[in-house]
Amino acid sequence: MSLPVPPPDRLPDGFTVLLGPGVERREGGTALLGGSPARLLRLAPAAQALLTGDRLAVTDPRSAALAARLLDAGVAVPEVSAVPRPDVTVVVPVKDRTDGLARLLAALHADPGTAGCPVVVVDDGSADPAAVAAVVAGARLIRHERPRGPAAARNAGLRVAGTEAVAFVDSDCVPETGWLGTLAGHLADPRLALVAPRITALDPAQPGWVARYEELASALDMGPAAAPVAPGTGVSYVPSAALLARRTALGGGFDETMSVAEDVDLVWRLTGAGWRVRYEPAARVAHDHRVELRDWLRRRAFYGTGAALLAQRHGAAVAPLVISPWSLAAWALPVFGGRLGLLGSAGVLGRASVLLARRVAAPGQPPPIGWATGLVLRGTASSGRALGRTVTRHHWPLAVAAAVVSRRARRAAAAIAVADAVAGWWPRRREIDLPAFAAGRRLEDLAYGAGLWWGVLRARDVRALLPAAPEPVAPGG
Incomplete structure (x- = not known):
């Protein structure tokens, strides 16, 4: 179904944007790091002069273009005023x-x-x-x-x-x-x-x-x-x-x-x-x-059936896991390679840090190895959490099959299930006890995953189960 083309991107005078939470200024304030997925946005001198703080008000075409760029990069949010009686x-x-x-x-x-x-x-x-x-x-x-x-x-x-x-x-x-x-x-x-x-x-x-x-x-x-x-x-x-x-x-x-x-x-x-x-x-x-438990689980399974329909229309956008090859290797090597795998994982992360630092280095400046290493480690930790979620949610039938034939797989699946429940519960630890949260997490994931696999089988289309690679962190203009 086609949709109308949006109008020219000219934010009105008085429209205001604020740098989002967690957005970092880099390279002496000439670049912004943030958004989801993370990106490094370099500011031209004219843009630096307009964005002297964390707030930008639109006053002319140049400030309107910069505000729109910040919004679309995900590094700014609009500061809007409520409309008392909207039409x-x-x-x-x-x-x-x-x-x-x-x-x-x-x-x-x-x-x-x-x-x-x-x-x-x-x-x-x-x-x-x-x-x-x-x-x-x-x-x-x-x-x-x-x-x-x-x-x-x-x-x-x-x-x-x-x-x-x-x-x-x-x-x-x-x-x-x-x-x-x-x-x-x-x-x-x-x-x-x-x-x-x-x-x-x-x-x-x-x-x-x-x-x-x-x-x-x-x-x-x-x-x-x-x-x-x-x-x-x-x-x-x-x-x-x-x-x-x-x-x-x-x-x-x-x-x-x-x-x-x-x-x-x-x-x-x-x-x-x-x-x-x-x-x-x-x-x-x-x-x-x-x-009510039965209705709740049935609804979660129903939601899961929608992934296959979305994959038919939007392809990789519905991927259950977005992970870079180096993140996947960094997690897989210790699991399957033991102590040598740990060394291999460290080597993968080091190489990824060097490549990222070179890619985002400002002209004439040395590659920011320390910053790149920190970003790689944070990204790897995030990918690990996402990988754990797919094991217990989207791909749990595969995890169960592996656990049936492999003692190591049983231990890994059990450890992932516990770690995932604790990670989800920790920010809410003052509001719900761990057993209740863990039970809800595991049952919800089982229901959603069952619906997902049923939808995939019914559609005869496995794209809703396949991972995708993320867009790289890269400088933006």
Whole structure:
């Protein structure tokens, strides 16, 4: 499905960007290191004169071009002002969930930022249409006589929206006051197609370890840091539970042939067409998480089936592991080569550090070996964590098969599973005990991996299981 071409990239005067957390100034302030994936961005003298601190306000075409470059490199985030009463149509797809729909509509009516917004409810073939119609007073109702899926329901609302912006909110959500105005501030960027809020738990007090795990590690929660959204980055997608979109950017909208992962597909098509997509955690929308064990696991498996569909459309963008050959060698050599493997791993990392230092060295300056070594070690540690995740999540059937025939594989798989659970639990150690978190982590990964493999077998396409190589850290202009 083709999408409209974004307008010329000219950020308006007054638009402001801030250097992102963790961005380092290098080479006396003439270069910036950061983003995801990491890159070294060298600044021309004119750009250095404009970016004297960590904040850049657009005042003319040159500063607009620099701000756009920083945004697209992932080293800056926009500083936006909330729009008190945005001109937005709210589209709510629903099927049978009348209690949640009534709760959502009440929340929209009570929020001063959405009380006056037109609302379109799309009933996607509910068994009791009269019950849905009874709670939709004051909103426009569209009905599908038979279920056509959430993508088709959202598109039906998109087609009748008369405003420049459209917010999609699922009926099991309750937005916090002011969420829409915070998101709407991003529309000052003319190339911004889509922005998503942070998805949190609707009822943190629900009993049970599944509810506690979902509150802290839900697949819908993209974390506390604002970020650009694109494949291969720290935030590669955003869920469609709640989104704000520029209507003219969406074209035909979601792919109605996809019953799962249609939100990821839309994000990747938008970024591929040149639009910007952002994640804004300052806006929050609460979601009624599934916390009954069977339903929770079934949903995770369902999510996993979407990877094969995405691989058919986007190829390596859906790779479960992005790892460089030298990182893979650095981890594989000690596992399979013993003490000699450790020496070989050290040699691989040393060589990678030298090559990186030479590639990013400023003209006339010695290669920054120390800095490059630190970056290589950090990248290798990150790759190791990602490799461990694939063993326990995406490729666990292979790990189980290896463990059946090899004692060394059993020990390695057990060690990886424990290390992965501890690494995920540690930042949350004051909020959940390790056994509960570890149980949630392992069961979630087993369910997702099972769905992934089922989707691959059904599609007869293994690309969703194959690793990919990252883009190298390189100087940018």
